[in-house]
Amino acid sequence: MQNRSNGDEKHSGNGEGTTGGPARPNTIRVAVLDSHDLIREGLAALFAGTEDLECVGAWSDPQVALRQIENLQPDVLLVDVHLPEQAAFETLRLLPSISPQTRAIVTVDCREEQCVILNPHWNSASHQPLRVVSQAFSEPDDCLQIALKMGAHGVVRKQSSFRYLVQAIRSVHAGQHWMELPTATRLAQQYLITLRPGEAPAKSGVESLTLRERQVVTLIAQGRSNKEIAHELHLGYSTVKNYVSSILEKLALGDRTQIALYAIDQNVIEA
Numbered sequence: 001m002q003n004r005s006n007g008d009e010k011h012s013g014n015g016e017g018t019t020g021g022p023a024r025p026n027t028i029r030v031a032v033l034d035s036h037d038l039i040r041e042g043l044a045a046l047f048a049g050t051e052d053l054e055c056v057g058a059w060s061d062p063q064v065a066l067r068q069i070e071n072l073q074p075d076v077l078l079v080d081v082h083l084p085e086q087a088a089f090e091t092l093r094l095l096p097s098i099s100p101q102t103r104a105i106v107t108v109d110c111r112e113e114q115c116v117i118l119n120p121h122w123n124s125a126s127h128q129p130l131r132v133v134s135q136a137f138s139e140p141d142d143c144l145q146i147a148l149k150m151g152a153h154g155v156v157r158k159q160s161s162f163r164y165l166v167q168a169i170r171s172v173h174a175g176q177h178w179m180e181l182p183t184a185t186r187l188a189q190q191y192l193i194t195l196r197p198g199e200a201p202a203k204s205g206v207e208s209l210t211l212r213e214r215q216v217v218t219l220i221a222q223g224r225s226n227k228e229i230a231h232e233l234h235l236g237y238s239t240v241k242n243y244v245s246s247i248l249e250k251l252a253l254g255d256r257t258q259i260a261l262y263a264i265d266q267n268v269i270e271a
Contacts (some may be wrong), residue, residue, distance in 0.1 A: 016040065016059050017068075018039040027051075028173045031074040032058040033065045033091060034107070037082055039158075043078070046162050050253040053169065076169050078156075081108045090148040103172045105146040139240060144183060154178030206266055207260040210249045214268065216243045220256055221263035 003225065030053055034040050040058040047055040056072050059065035062083060069077065106157045117197065145153050151243055154172045156165055168178040179187075210218065212233070219229045226240045232242070244256065253259055260266070 013216050016064075017057065017063075027054040028071070028167060028169060029054050029056045029075045030078065031056055031065070031072065031076070031102075032078045033060075033062060033071060033083070033088075034058070034078070034080040035060050036080070038120050039080075050166060053166065062091050066091065066094060075104050077102050077104045077174050078169075079104055079106050079147075079152070081144075089146060089150050090192055092147065092152055096151060099134055102235060103153040105172055105178065106144070106148075106149065106152045107156050107158050108144055120215070144179075144189070145149055145174070148179075148187075154182075155183065205251065206268055209247065213247050216240065217247060217259055217264070217268050221260040221268065223260075227243050250255065253267055 030047055032040050032043050032055065035153070037060070040060065044055040044058050047053045049147075056074050057065070059068070063180055077091075079088045079091055079100075083091075088106065095102055095104055147155060147171070154168050154177055156168050156178070160168075160230060171178045206214070215233060219232060224232065226237060226244065230237045231242045235243075244259075247259060248254070251259070253262060253263060
């Protein structure tokens, strides 16, 4: 597929920009915002071979993408959740104002069972510490939940097949929301607990910690000070102190050193 420049963006030879060729009738117009050249170029090629899908643009730069999306008005936008500088969530926030008809699907890397925030006992040599994306919510979430709260209409794991992605695109374009069954089940369970808080089972140990407390434990085990944790998580210094106090109480520990040792022993973080 030949790429050509549009507006103030010049063709870079790396699969970015708007795509050439006349528009096909009765197609879903898809755009891709992803930091990886291979994914952008690969998806554009796959869409070209799918009868009812057309790739109208593919970018790695969110600012360039937003300018061109305003003109292109695609039906569906695929957004990589791990764009630099938390740009995926800013894109989701701005999208309704610049292209109201565009519905967004967020692509994420890890599987549900491999999320170290949702499953602190899961361990992988490739695990990297979680970067918290926003403090705009009363309860901390994984990146998938944040994306949904920011307006995404669907979420797809990058480990999924192209056929699965096409199903997601068609469903979201038809006005539905799309997510895998384990994610939908987890969100439903969390919602039901808010309706029936008295039925929530008692938890202990790591399971008693909130997602934010697990994040604080992870950073403590990395040797971060309260000031550094506050900066990393976009929290106030006193808020971090309150989290540390809560962690000590829930885990029946005496100090930060014990928190760090506990985190390593319980695989809250990678040892």
